[in-house]
Amino acid sequence: xKQEFTISIFSENHIGILNQITIILTRRQVNIESLTASExxxxxxxxxxxxxxxxxxxxxxxxxxIEKLVEVLKVFVHTSDQIIYQEIALFKVSAKSIMTxxxxxxxxxxxxxxxxxxxxxYIVIEKTxxxxxxxxxxxxxxxxxxxQFARSGRVAITKQVKELTHYLxxxxxxxxxxxxxxxxx
Amino acid sequence: MMTDKExxxxxxxxxxxxxxxxxxxxxxxxxxxxxxxxFGYPGGAIMPVYDKLMDYDHKLKHILTRxxxxxxxxxxxxxMVTGKPGVCFSTxxxxxxxxxxxxxxxxxxxxxxxxxxxxxVSGLIGTDAFQETDILGVSMPITKWNCQxxxxxDIPGVxxxxxxxxxxxxxxxxxxxxxxxxxxxKLQFRYEKCTYLRSYNPNVPxxxxxxxxxxxxxxxxxxxxILAGHGVLLARAENELxxxxxxxxxxxxVTLLGLSxxxxxxxxxxxxxxxxxxxxPNLLTNEADLIIAIGMRFxxxxxxxxxxxxxxxxxxxxxIDQAEINKNIQVDIEIHSDAKxxxxxxxxxxxxxxxxxxxxxxxxLDNIEYDRVIKEETKPASGRMRMGEVVxxxxxxxxxDAIIVTDVGQNQMSAARYYRFxxxxxxxxxxxxxxxxxxxxAAIGAKIGAPDKEVIAFxxxxxxxxxxxxxxxxxxxxxxxxLVVLNNEFLGMVRQWQDMFFEKRYAxxxxxxxxxxxxxxxxxxxxxxxxxxEDLEESLKExxxxxxxxxxxxxxxxxxxxxPMIEPGASVSQVTLNYKG
Ligand SMILES: Cc1ncc(C[n+]2csc(CCOP(=O)(O)OP(=O)(O)O)c2C)c(N)n1
Ligand SMILES: [Mg+2]
Numbered sequence: 001x002k003q004e005f006t007i008s009i010f011s012e013n014h015i016g017i018l019n020q021i022t023i024i025l026t027r028r029q030v031n032i033e034s035l036t037a038s039e040x041x042x043x044x045x046x047x048x049x050x051x052x053x054x055x056x057x058x059x060x061x062x063x064x065x066i067e068k069l070v071e072v073l074k075v076f077v078h079t080s081d082q083i084i085y086q087e088i089a090l091f092k093v094s095a096k097s098i099m100t101x102x103x104x105x106x107x108x109x110x111x112x113x114x115x116x117x118x119x120x121x122y123i124v125i126e127k128t129x130x131x132x133x134x135x136x137x138x139x140x141x142x143x144x145x146x147x148q149f150a151r152s153g154r155v156a157i158t159k160q161v162k163e164l165t166h167y168l169x170x171x172x173x174x175x176x177x178x179x180x181x182x183x184x185x
Numbered sequence: 186m187m188t189d190k191e192x193x194x195x196x197x198x199x200x201x202x203x204x205x206x207x208x209x210x211x212x213x214x215x216x217x218x219x220x221x222x223x224f225g226y227p228g229g230a231i232m233p234v235y236d237k238l239m240d241y242d243h244k245l246k247h248i249l250t251r252x253x254x255x256x257x258x259x260x261x262x263x264x265m266v267t268g269k270p271g272v273c274f275s276t277x278x279x280x281x282x283x284x285x286x287x288x289x290x291x292x293x294x295x296x297x298x299x300x301x302x303x304x305x306v307s308g309l310i311g312t313d314a315f316q317e318t319d320i321l322g323v324s325m326p327i328t329k330w331n332c333q334x335x336x337x338x339d340i341p342g343v344x345x346x347x348x349x350x351x352x353x354x355x356x357x358x359x360x361x362x363x364x365x366x367x368x369x370x371k372l373q374f375r376y377e378k379c380t381y382l383r384s385y386n387p388n389v390p391x392x393x394x395x396x397x398x399x400x401x402x403x404x405x406x407x408x409x410x411i412l413a414g415h416g417v418l419l420a421r422a423e424n425e426l427x428x429x430x431x432x433x434x435x436x437x438x439v440t441l442l443g444l445s446x447x448x449x450x451x452x453x454x455x456x457x458x459x460x461x462x463x464x465x466p467n468l469l470t471n472e473a474d475l476i477i478a479i480g481m482r483f484x485x486x487x488x489x490x491x492x493x494x495x496x497x498x499x500x501x502x503x504x505i506d507q508a509e510i511n512k513n514i515q516v517d518i519e520i521h522s523d524a525k526x527x528x529x530x531x532x533x534x535x536x537x538x539x540x541x542x543x544x545x546x547x548x549x550l551d552n553i554e555y556d557r558v559i560k561e562e563t564k565p566a567s568g569r570m571r572m573g574e575v576v577x578x579x580x581x582x583x584x585x586d587a588i589i590v591t592d593v594g595q596n597q598m599s600a601a602r603y604y605r606f607x608x609x610x611x612x613x614x615x616x617x618x619x620x621x622x623x624x625x626x627a628a629i630g631a632k633i634g635a636p637d638k639e640v641i642a643f644x645x646x647x648x649x650x651x652x653x654x655x656x657x658x659x660x661x662x663x664x665x666x667x668l669v670v671l672n673n674e675f676l677g678m679v680r681q682w683q684d685m686f687f688e689k690r691y692a693x694x695x696x697x698x699x700x701x702x703x704x705x706x707x708x709x710x711x712x713x714x715x716x717x718x719e720d721l722e723e724s725l726k727e728x729x730x731x732x733x734x735x736x737x738x739x740x741x742x743x744x745x746x747x748x749p750m751i752e753p754g755a756s757v758s759q760v761t762l763n764y765k766g
Binding site for chain 1: 331510
């Protein structure tokens with residue numbers, strides 16, 4: 001059964017790493033539902049967050065192949081219930097239609113959105129949340145004429161306790177061990 | 186009297202502050218890494234490197250092939266027989282793209298290679314300059330790692346990393362693309378070998394718990410079978426495999442690239458696996474209650490139909506590349522480790538044992554294969570010669586001691602089936618890619634890597650012509666390789682499939698061949714053509730006794746089929762022994 005997985009990839013900041021990752025996904029005909037790339041909290045380490053819809057078996061295969069890339073430090077795979085995640089969306093709505101009565105105010109409050117810009121022609125609303133919530137708001141706003149709509153990829157934080165810095169330390173220690181040193185685990 | 190400039194240069198050299206060009210730095214990196222042979226082909230963008238090479242020819246021997254693909258295959262074979270990485274030079278654009286088949290071939294067979302391609306000057310990169318090609322983009326899916334150098338001072342660091350990555354873990358080809366200005370500009374040279382990258386950890390520690398569980402499983406198995414692959418040779422673990430096998434008494438089957446990892450004459454040798462492999466190990470894979478897979482990847486040519494593969498067996502998989510574990514088949518115990526280390530630990534923990542009646546099952550099937558296939562193939566009563574009989578005779582006459590190189594097709598499968606290997610790393614073939622044209626240049630690389638060994642290549646009449654220009658390399662460097670052309674006047678393996686699966690409709694597989702002996706003569710290579718089996722032994726003797734290179738063209742049964750065969754989609758227990766069209 002296909003399901004949604006969030007793949008968090010920590011990598012060195014090497015030119016071409018994104019290309020290497022997409023080659024792996026493309027070969028297996030896996031579509032990227034969403035993608036976010038930025039520097040992580042650790043300086044020099046990049047974090048790419050991908051959302052894919054695949055079987056558990058497939059996600060294991062592709063994540064091992066991604067982790068095999070020389071510049072990739074660590075790959076984490078999570079189902080949606082194992083992470084706290086958000087997307088951000090911006091809506092540009094025609095000012096005329098929406099400024100009647102208290103529609104705008106009510107909607108912003110109800111959807112926990114935020115007004116970023118107000119001009120005589122348009123209003124820009126920001127909404128952070130899950131994809132479904134953003135879609136719902138989009139649907140509502142469409143009755144007033146959405147001039148532009150842009151949505152980010154997913155950003156996610158894991159619920160697990162072990163943090164990246166910890167893994168980095170472990171990787172460091174493991175690489176410095178001589179081959180064959182037995183490890184009990 | 187020294188000039189001021191010479192004095193200054195001498196002082197700089199003494200103080201270690203001397204500046205050298207990027208081209209020279211590249212060559213010094215190679216020397217630091219123990220390289221002494223380079224295969225390559227020059228061109229505009231790499232001229233600074235070739236120019237410097239003239240000053241280093243006492244330390245770095247350069248072999249000019251006749252095509253870049255030839256240099257890549259030769260370097261791969263050199264790597265396979267020496268255990269050192271193969272090194273290639275090529276120019277930008279067409280030089281680089283001509284390497285692609287060779288790189289992909291080395292990638293699929295996990296052979297360490299350093300491919301240095303030149304690139305247009307850095308200011309022109311991205312502008313579609315003359316002979317500019319995005320070789321990084323092109324080679325990304327077929328290299329273990331690649332990198333472009335635009336600044337001369339990056340050369341030592343990147344080269345050190347390249348060697349480290351290519352040769353450790355699961356080895357593979359690494360491509361380094363160097364802009365022409367980086368070859369010309371100067372740097373202060375200091376070389377330090379790379380031994381650590383935080384994002385790349387080839388020294389996987391052995392999980393002793395997994396080893397322990399594996400030992401228990403092995404000690405309790407009734408019908409265990411070892412499947413040994415190329416990983417055993419890459420880890421230089423053939424002695425460890427032998428000790429493990431002899432202590433446990435378990436029969437050992439090998440994959441195509443695992444051939445020569447275990448002596449073919451050993452009483453526990455169970456044969457060669459896969460589509461054209463031996464009857465016993467294929468059939469008994471489905472009878473085994475335990476499979477111990479070592480340095481192999483359950484490729485489709487080995488497993489046949491996965492839905493009916495080793496269903497009675499539990500599986501222990503010893504493999505350095507974790508992405509290969511549970512990729513094609515689900516395993517019970519995963520030992521993510523170098524084969525040598527895993528086997529050392531495992532051997533210490535298993536008990537001494539023997540499996541006489543289980544091994545007898547192999548011998549019974551071996552006899553069936555002999556009666557139904559091998560006898561007719563190696564001792565035919567009439568008709569044109571057979572590939573099997575030629576290979577068998579070569580095997581007997583060389584005592585299984587030669588390095589055997591093959592091209593791809595029936596010639597390859599016959600060599601794999603009928604040569605009896607005694608030494609590790611003595612079989613050089615194109616496995617994962619099945620690249621026609623591999624054989625001739627690979628034979629050259631193997632001979633240069635192992636000059637004291639007899640190197641014999643079995644080539645099809647089709648594959649021979651794919652890289653036949655490399656006869657020029659043999660001529661120029663007097664490489665004493667022995668080429669046995671198995672001429673069936675067909676693209677034999679494809680014709681066999683047409684025979685078996687396409688109602689004998691021989692679409693585009695019949696070859697009208699040139700006079701190979703005449704071609705050999707043009708290259709100054711002694712050659713002989715034989716059509717009768719009475720002449721075979723005598724001619725082989727002449728070939729083996731020849732001091733220099735020799736080409737023996739043998740006329741082979743036109744419509745011979747390589748059997749047994751696991752037909753596409755069939756399972757390892759559905760082996761076709763006889764096929765009569
Ligand atoms: C570069 C390349 N092109 C095509 C093929 C497909 N192919 C596999 S075997 C074969 C026939 C080889 O003919 P020949 O070299 O005469 O060897 P034979 O099988 O007759 O021994 C072909 C065309 C291939 N493996 N490699
Ligand atoms: Mg042929």
